[in-house]
Amino acid sequence: VSELVVHVDVPEQSYDVVVGTGLLELAGHRLREVSTARRVALITDSEVASLFGVRVSVALTGAGFDVVDISVPAGESSKSWPVAGSLLEELAKAGLGRTDLVVALGGGVVGDLAGFVAATYMRGIAFAQLPTTLLAMVDSSVGGKTGVDLQAGKNLAGAFKQPRLVLADTSTLTSLPGGEWRSGLAEVAKSAVIDGEEFLGWLEEHADDLTSREPSMVAEAVRRCVRFKSHVVSRDEKEEGPRECLNYGHTLGHAIEKVTGYGTVPHGAAVAEGMRFAARVAMATGAADADFVKRQDRLLSRLGLEPLDLRLQPALLLEAMRGDKKAREGAIRMVLPDAPGVWHCGPVDAAVIRAHLTAWSSTKEGER
Ligand SMILES: NC(=O)c1ccc[n+]([C@@H]2O[C@H](COP(=O)([O-])OP(=O)(O)OC[C@H]3O[C@@H](n4cnc5c(N)ncnc54)[C@H](O)[C@@H]3O)[C@@H](O)[C@H]2O)c1
Numbered sequence: 299v300s301e302l303v304v305h306v307d308v309p310e311q312s313y314d315v316v317v318g319t320g321l322l323e324l325a326g327h328r329l330r331e332v333s334t335a336r337r338v339a340l341i342t343d344s345e346v347a348s349l350f351g352v353r354v355s356v357a358l359t360g361a362g363f364d365v366v367d368i369s370v371p372a373g374e375s376s377k378s379w380p381v382a383g384s385l386l387e388e389l390a391k392a393g394l395g396r397t398d399l400v401v402a403l404g405g406g407v408v409g410d411l412a413g414f415v416a417a418t419y420m421r422g423i424a425f426a427q428l429p430t431t432l433l434a435m436v437d438s439s440v441g442g443k444t445g446v447d448l449q450a451g452k453n454l455a456g457a458f459k460q461p462r463l464v465l466a467d468t469s470t471l472t473s474l475p476g477g478e479w480r481s482g483l484a485e486v487a488k489s490a491v492i493d494g495e496e497f498l499g500w501l502e503e504h505a506d507d508l509t510s511r512e513p514s515m516v517a518e519a520v521r522r523c524v525r526f527k528s529h530v531v532s533r534d535e536k537e538e539g540p541r542e543c544l545n546y547g548h549t550l551g552h553a554i555e556k557v558t559g560y561g562t563v564p565h566g567a568a569v570a571e572g573m574r575f576a577a578r579v580a581m582a583t584g585a586a587d588a589d590f591v592k593r594q595d596r597l598l599s600r601l602g603l604e605p606l607d608l609r610l611q612p613a614l615l616l617e618a619m620r621g622d623k624k625a626r627e628g629a630i631r632m633v634l635p636d637a638p639g640v641w642h643c644g645p646v647d648a649a650v651i652r653a654h655l656t657a658w659s660s661t662k663e664g665e666r
Contacts (some may be wrong), residue, residue, distance in 0.1 A: 546646075
């Protein structure tokens with residue numbers, strides 16, 4: 299697989315996302331090109347540490363960095379205020395200075411956590427990402443959002459922090475469990491539908507290559523997603539406006555995760571269900587046509603994202619959707635697809651949503 303590079307242009311920090319294989323081994327050398335740091339805090343999780351920790355640590359040391367290895371327990375619970383606080387203390391104890399560097403090695407949890415630590419330590423030191431999950435490569439490592447969860451909810455404390463460099467080594471993805479793989483694929487599908495016909499057509503053509511993790515097609519999917527997200531983000535770095543499209547499928551998706559208890563329904567499965575739902579709401583409110591809804595259904599199923607057979611109370615889902623961050627003055631707002639590449643975000647009448655939720659929760663799998 300040859301190397302693919304996407305240049306992300308945001309006002310405060312432009313950077314490259316490099317997609318390819320063998321990048322972990324080259325990490326020291328590549329980071330040297332963008333950093334004069336003496337010390338590097340290499341932040342990872344327990345799972346990723348055992349898979350790739352030594353390899354990256356050796357690569358960084360080989361490029362003259364003094365490496366401070368830090369590992370947190372794998373899982374969303376590490377993306378917390380107390381863990382961020384203890385990492386900040388560790389950085390101080392290790393003597394990291396203003397010109398030093400924080401490197402995140404892992405999935406979105408580690409990326410969000412380490413990015414937040416880099417954004418706050420000494421009011422901000424340099425940061426780089428080595429994403430090792432498909433979701434982190436196609437979504438969370440691009441765009442500069444970092445943060446931790448609070449008791450009151452996910453991602454409630456954070457900062458915008460752009461990385462100096464992102465190295466997406468796709469050879470790390472072979473060990474990713476199936477559920478995590480599909481979570482990434484849901485974001486790929488979201489990106490393709492919102493980006494437009496060209497990407498969507500490509501994804502339909504290569505859906506089987508992606509479920510079988512064919513290396514060159516995986517790299518191409520990552521490149522397309524990064525390019526898509528970087529276009530969106532460079533037009534709207536700090537949220538609102540065009541960036542809202544990234545929430546496609548997430549209004550109901552998050553509600554499903556919340557109502558069933560986080561971790562019960564995989565994130566990707568919830569987002570895919572949210573996309574199916576949003577397309578149906580879009581059809582009912584006049585924008586999307588039946589062919590589009592069917593086309594998206596077929597694509598999601600081919601990617602292994604089958605319809606969920608969950609009987610959830612519409613009232614609970616509706617309440618959870620009202621708590622969505624896009625909601626304004628109690629009105630639920632959703633990203634609705636009119637057609638591939640054409641979307642709008644606006645308030646949707648609660649009665650319309652309730653009617654759809656009721657139909658959705660009483661329909662068996664396969665009937666939709
Ligand atoms: N900042 C953003 O813009 C943004 C966007 C989307 C999601 N997120 C955040 O990302 C997080 C989810 O990220 P995630 O799905 O990557 O989860 P994750 O970081 O928890 O990784 C999932 C699991 O896979 C393991 N893992 C990682 N790489 C592996 C590999 N190569 N082989 C085998 N196992 C591996 C991890 O140890 C973990 O157990 C959430 O907290 C979410 O809020 C952030």
